[in-house]
Amino acid sequence: MAGLELLSDQGYRLDGRKSTELRKVQARMGVFAQADGSAYLEQGNTKALAVVYGPHEMRGSRSRALHDRAVINCQYSMATFSTAERKRRPHGDRKSTEMSLHLKQTFEAAVMTQLFPRSQIDIYVKILQSDGGNYSVCVNAATLAVIDAGIPMRDYVCACTVGFVDETPLADLCYAEESGGVSSLALALLPRGGQIALVQMDARLHQDHLGTLIEAAMTACKCVSKVLDEVVRQHLQETSVLSRE
Amino acid sequence: MLKSKTFVKKTRSGGVMKVVREHYLRDDIWCGSEVCTECKQDSAVLQRDACIESSLCPYPHYLVPDTNIVLRQIDVLEDPVIRNVIILQTVLQEVRHRSAPVYKRLKDIIHEQGRHFYTFTNEHHRETFIEREPGESANDRNDRAIRVAVKWYSQHLKTAESGSDGLKVVLLTNDQGNKLKAEENGLVVYKFDEYIKSLIGNPELVDCLALSNDDKNEVTSSKVLFPEHLPLSKVQAGIKSGSFLQGTFRASRDNYLEATVFVQGEGEDSTEVLIQGLQNLNRAVHQDVVAVQLLPKNQWVAPSSVVLQDDGAAKDDNVDEDEEEKVLTGPLTETARRATGKVVGIIKRNWRPFCGMLNVSQIKESTRHLFTPADRHIPRIRIETRQASTLAGQRIMVAIDGWPKDSRYPNGHFVRSLGGAGEKDTEEEVLLLEHDVPHQAFSQAVLSFLPKMPWSITPEDMAQRQDLRHLTVCSVDPPGCTDIDDALHYRELENGKLEVGVHIADVSHFIRPGNALDKEAANRGTTVYLCGKRIDMVPELLSSNLCSLRSNVERFAFSCIWELNHKAEILKTRFTKSVINSKASLTYAEAQMRIDDASKNDDITKSLRGLNKLAKILKRKRIENGALTLSSLEVRFHMDSETHDPIDLQTKELVETNSMVEEFMLLANISVAQKIYDEFPESALLRKHPAPPPSNYDILIKAAKSKNVMIHTDSAKALADSLDVAKVDGFQYFNTLLRILATRCMMQAVYFCSGMDSDFHHYGLASPIYTHFTSPIRRYADIIVHRLLAVAIGADSTYPDLMDKHKQSTLCNNLNYRHKMSQYAQRASVAFHTQLFFKTRGILNEEGFVLFVRKNAIIVLIPKFGLEGTVFFDSKDKASPNLVFDEEGPTLKVEQHTFHIFDQVKVTISLDDSNIQHQKIRMALTEPVIPGVSVPVPEAEPQAKKQKLDR
Numbered sequence A: 001m002a003g004l005e006l007l008s009d010q011g012y013r014l015d016g017r018k019s020t021e022l023r024k025v026q027a028r029m030g031v032f033a034q035a036d037g038s039a040y041l042e043q044g045n046t047k048a049l050a051v052v053y054g055p056h057e058m059r060g061s062r063s064r065a066l067h068d069r070a071v072i073n074c075q076y077s078m079a080t081f082s083t084a085e086r087k088r089r090p091h092g093d094r095k096s097t098e099m100s101l102h103l104k105q106t107f108e109a110a111v112m113t114q115l116f117p118r119s120q121i122d123i124y125v126k127i128l129q130s131d132g133g134n135y136s137v138c139v140n141a142a143t144l145a146v147i148d149a150g151i152p153m154r155d156y157v158c159a160c161t162v163g164f165v166d167e168t169p170l171a172d173l174c175y176a177e178e179s180g181g182v183s184s185l186a187l188a189l190l191p192r193g194g195q196i197a198l199v200q201m202d203a204r205l206h207q208d209h210l211g212t213l214i215e216a217a218m219t220a221c222k223c224v225s226k227v228l229d230e231v232v233r234q235h236l237q238e239t240s241v242l243s244r245e
Numbered sequence B: 001m002l003k004s005k006t007f008v009k010k011t012r013s014g015g016v017m018k019v020v021r022e023h024y025l026r027d028d029i030w031c032g033s034e035v036c037t038e039c040k041q042d043s044a045v046l047q048r049d050a051c052i053e054s055s056l057c058p059y060p061h062y063l064v065p066d067t068n069i070v071l072r073q074i075d076v077l078e079d080p081v082i083r084n085v086i087i088l089q090t091v092l093q094e095v096r097h098r099s100a101p102v103y104k105r106l107k108d109i110i111h112e113q114g115r116h117f118y119t120f121t122n123e124h125h126r127e128t129f130i131e132r133e134p135g136e137s138a139n140d141r142n143d144r145a146i147r148v149a150v151k152w153y154s155q156h157l158k159t160a161e162s163g164s165d166g167l168k169v170v171l172l173t174n175d176q177g178n179k180l181k182a183e184e185n186g187l188v189v190y191k192f193d194e195y196i197k198s199l200i201g202n203p204e205l206v207d208c209l210a211l212s213n214d215d216k217n218e219v220t221s222s223k224v225l226f227p228e229h230l231p232l233s234k235v236q237a238g239i240k241s242g243s244f245l246q247g248t249f250r251a252s253r254d255n256y257l258e259a260t261v262f263v264q265g266e267g268e269d270s271t272e273v274l275i276q277g278l279q280n281l282n283r284a285v286h287q288d289v290v291a292v293q294l295l296p297k298n299q300w301v302a303p304s305s306v307v308l309q310d311d312g313a314a315k316d317d318n319v320d321e322d323e324e325e326k327v328l329t330g331p332l333t334e335t336a337r338r339a340t341g342k343v344v345g346i347i348k349r350n351w352r353p354f355c356g357m358l359n360v361s362q363i364k365e366s367t368r369h370l371f372t373p374a375d376r377h378i379p380r381i382r383i384e385t386r387q388a389s390t391l392a393g394q395r396i397m398v399a400i401d402g403w404p405k406d407s408r409y410p411n412g413h414f415v416r417s418l419g420g421a422g423e424k425d426t427e428e429e430v431l432l433l434e435h436d437v438p439h440q441a442f443s444q445a446v447l448s449f450l451p452k453m454p455w456s457i458t459p460e461d462m463a464q465r466q467d468l469r470h471l472t473v474c475s476v477d478p479p480g481c482t483d484i485d486d487a488l489h490y491r492e493l494e495n496g497k498l499e500v501g502v503h504i505a506d507v508s509h510f511i512r513p514g515n516a517l518d519k520e521a522a523n524r525g526t527t528v529y530l531c532g533k534r535i536d537m538v539p540e541l542l543s544s545n546l547c548s549l550r551s552n553v554e555r556f557a558f559s560c561i562w563e564l565n566h567k568a569e570i571l572k573t574r575f576t577k578s579v580i581n582s583k584a585s586l587t588y589a590e591a592q593m594r595i596d597d598a599s600k601n602d603d604i605t606k607s608l609r610g611l612n613k614l615a616k617i618l619k620r621k622r623i624e625n626g627a628l629t630l631s632s633l634e635v636r637f638h639m640d641s642e643t644h645d646p647i648d649l650q651t652k653e654l655v656e657t658n659s660m661v662e663e664f665m666l667l668a669n670i671s672v673a674q675k676i677y678d679e680f681p682e683s684a685l686l687r688k689h690p691a692p693p694p695s696n697y698d699i700l701i702k703a704a705k706s707k708n709v710m711i712h713t714d715s716a717k718a719l720a721d722s723l724d725v726a727k728v729d730g731f732q733y734f735n736t737l738l739r740i741l742a743t744r745c746m747m748q749a750v751y752f753c754s755g756m757d758s759d760f761h762h763y764g765l766a767s768p769i770y771t772h773f774t775s776p777i778r779r780y781a782d783i784i785v786h787r788l789l790a791v792a793i794g795a796d797s798t799y800p801d802l803m804d805k806h807k808q809s810t811l812c813n814n815l816n817y818r819h820k821m822s823q824y825a826q827r828a829s830v831a832f833h834t835q836l837f838f839k840t841r842g843i844l845n846e847e848g849f850v851l852f853v854r855k856n857a858i859i860v861l862i863p864k865f866g867l868e869g870t871v872f873f874d875s876k877d878k879a880s881p882n883l884v885f886d887e888e889g890p891t892l893k894v895e896q897h898t899f900h901i902f903d904q905v906k907v908t909i910s911l912d913d914s915n916i917q918h919q920k921i922r923m924a925l926t927e928p929v930i931p932g933v934s935v936p937v938p939e940a941e942p943q944a945k946k947q948k949l950d951r
Helices: A094-110 A134-149 A207-244 B067-072 B089-098 B100-111 B138-159 B176-184 B192-197 B203-208 B232-241 B321-328 B424-434 B459-464 B516-524 B540-546 B588-596 B603-624 B656-679 B694-705 B716-725 B734-745 B780-792 B805-839 B942-950
Strands: A025-029 A037-043 A046-057 A071-078 A119-129 A158-165 A168-171 A183-190 A195-201 B002-010 B016-024 B061-065 B085-088 B117-120 B168-172 B188-190 B245-251 B258-263 B271-276 B289-294 B341-348 B354-359 B368-373 B381-384 B394-402 B411-420 B473-477 B486-492 B498-505 B528-530 B533-535 B554-564 B570-587 B635-639 B646-651 B685-688 B750-753 B844-853 B857-862 B867-872 B883-886 B891-894 B897-899 B904-912 B920-927
Touching (some): A037 A134, A071 A094, A071 A134, A094 A134, A094 A195, A134 A158, A158 A207, A168 A207, A195 A207, B067 B100, B085 B089, B085 B138, B089 B100, B100 B117, B138 B168, B138 B176, B188 B192, B232 B289, B245 B271, B271 B289, B271 B341, B354 B424, B381 B394, B411 B424, B473 B588, B473 B656, B516 B780, B528 B805, B554 B780, B570 B603, B570 B656, B588 B603, B588 B656, B685 B805, B780 B805, B805 B904, B805 B920, B857 B904, B867 B904
Parallel strands (some): B061 B168, B168 B188
Antiparallel strands (some): A046 A119, B002 B016, B245 B258, B245 B289, B368 B381, B394 B411, B473 B486, B486 B498, B498 B554, B528 B533, B554 B570, B635 B646, B844 B857
């Protein structure tokens, strides 16, 4: 029979959201004491843990150090239990390597690396449960972790995936939608200036639609940034109350 | 509120996967009722005074049907009486999974604004979502979900402030268990038939009710007539192991006790299994997909050549079956025996609503009647109706509901009446339905994609198109044509070369891929032309106005422009989207007159002459290459402008300008085919015409031989040449007859996708590649070709389906089917009008030629009317004359006279309306005179003779 109906005539998606609505975002900062910064973020059923070390001196080969800014080292991995079928290899496969690279590019655009020449910042992100939009959830979690580590950034980096169904952009795709043949686009945004840190898309889409899709993605990212900002403020409040005592 | 759904799913490869999905429950889904003040809906769909007059529910009420009601009783739901219905999302989704056609019909109803159907998204609503309980089946959960939603609605409407006017929600279900539970919950619930029967104003709806399986009040005779069908699992196992064969059931037209099952084998080898006898046919209906089991070889039989109609007046189930069985004894020579089998199971029913007429039962008060479909492949159907007396003599539609094993006939229900039999509108509708031509008015959803009127060309449009408004473009079409899709221009260039442009209506500009308008056009596939009527593929606004290249208005076109030299050789080809302004729309005859009239020397006439000159060269070249000129008689009716009845009939005449336009269209099609194939070798939509197998020509060669003419069929060129020289002295019509015969030997030309086939050759046109580009208003294939070409020249964007060869190929199949059906419908329409014509003419005596010779008849062609008819030499109630058939002639010896192909005969023509459902033209022989066979020439008293003829 016909596949899933991704967007009903009444404008509801499979999970009951409307086209522009995000999934529920919940986050916590400072989940680990050992690391310099850490955060846990859930976006619907996609859950990610991000840990940041640094900035610290170069480890491993010193030759990679840059004389005018810090090197950002990213590693993306998926827990073996994160998908419906147990994964064999948590990291190091092509997909994860690519994802690590994308994360690195995103954060090089956002973190003020020139403040820390010849040093290194490590960002490790692990997907604990995967339900679509892995990249954006990783970016959002890592942003919080970087903030937690106290590393200066130009702005929050917020990311969101959008898909295109029946001439309508759908914000924040879940796994069922991603696998349902939607051409999806992932976008990371520095919301205050409206600068795009990264756009990634590997499906076919007519260029006429690209504008609307990016527009929708930017709106979605701005919504994410509001939530993240809320989380940061909350966290600050909690910690400052604690330190006052 | 957030809920998580977890369920286990079986994957395609057989593994088991756990799926976790989020489910957001909302509190902003509105009830859609005008009464409600709580919900913040923009526009309420359901009316305040929702009144369907019913004796069961005298108060205003909304209806909530459950899934099975929608699936089975969609015919009733489609009736405009039924309004204010809440379709729950649960129901909509279940319907979507279970039946695509019903789903589409349901959605069409929902879109219709006057019907007040509201879709309530209950699965996402905070208060109506329910979780499946442990041990509960999916169906039970859905039933419960429906009940919960109904309960919510009734409470919701009660609490609504102004809801005191007794508005209620009525659940309709046929499921006994569901009904009981609903009653326990205090809901208003009725069985569907109870409710429909209670409608005061519309008793006739009752006839539309489909009989449900649990209705125990059917005709039950203790005698089981048919063996049980095997369950699907067993059938599939049997097919896998090879003990059963799967195939399409094709009932015989002439013998209701016989059928064949067409078994598609791997590759080329497909076989046919013969099935004889009611028991073996086992309730299969024409076009069903069935499983058959072969009988042991000693029970194999030969197909009987008897014509057997199931026309016992109103046979009941208890009639002796023996009498029906014994008639099947064909000649049992070993060679004639064929693989014979019996139907053991039905894999897929292919029932559709059937047109036909009611045989009113002899018992006056009876509500059960037999229905005889117009299509002779379909068995008669028993229906229940209270309006038999009004329906008698009308054409009606009936749908089959089921065929229990103890019933001689399938059970069905009345769908709707089409009108009185024999009336023109009714008969037209019947032939459209029977040929599966989609002819309903365009739905709102489709019309919403039309451009807004008043439409004008914007500067942006102009920027993307070439401005060709200054050119002297004109169109040449048949008289009365309103959908002009091609226009031409011609001019001499400064460098001494010639420029010719073919401008085709730019339909793809208006029909964007994937929208409802596009889908509808793709489904219709083609415009169907009947006599005096046209069934449009695209709405009239486009076909007759915005796309039609009428004169003196600015229109978008897709132009194909060549630079030619004086020998009509192509030097340059260019395609562009353009804006044109046609200077004149001419008919073929007008154009011809302008060309011939030496006193006229305006621009249009000059271009016409130029075009005509080039066309002649092109045609000569084409024929030298071996293109065939075939012939078929096409007739044209002169219609009475008031009654639209045919008053005269003549065969179409062709003038030079016909072929002038045709030549350039062929040239454009070939140029475009080449271009899109170069650009998209995998996904170009092309048209091919396969060469017929040599055996097809046997009849032609034999026929020609009888007149001492040799026909060579080794190649198209040889055939064309030998047809050109074939002449018999004193028999002018011979060549045309030969060409008519040759046409019958040809294969059908078909659309195909270049990535799926390797043979592109067009036999008839002798072109290595061909496509259809020039009539996008009336053919969908042309729209696809336009889109491909637009992408190829960078004028438009592509979309995934356009490049997918499998999708293209499915589309081609549909287009081929629609084209075939539209041709059949066209022929049937001509046949019907011919009958109308002869109805008023009484008996005519005309000259004709023998076109074919059969075992017991000759087929006669009457050139004057382009009419073909059969003269039978044997009839049921008369001793048949002595017939000797010789296959080698073929000749037929009747008594003393021998008939050959091409013999000239004289026949009388009259209308045989003894069977109102199948009126036909009857021909009888008057010359040569054969005693006992031929009839006297009707001259003196035609009235008396008519009675005798009609019997």
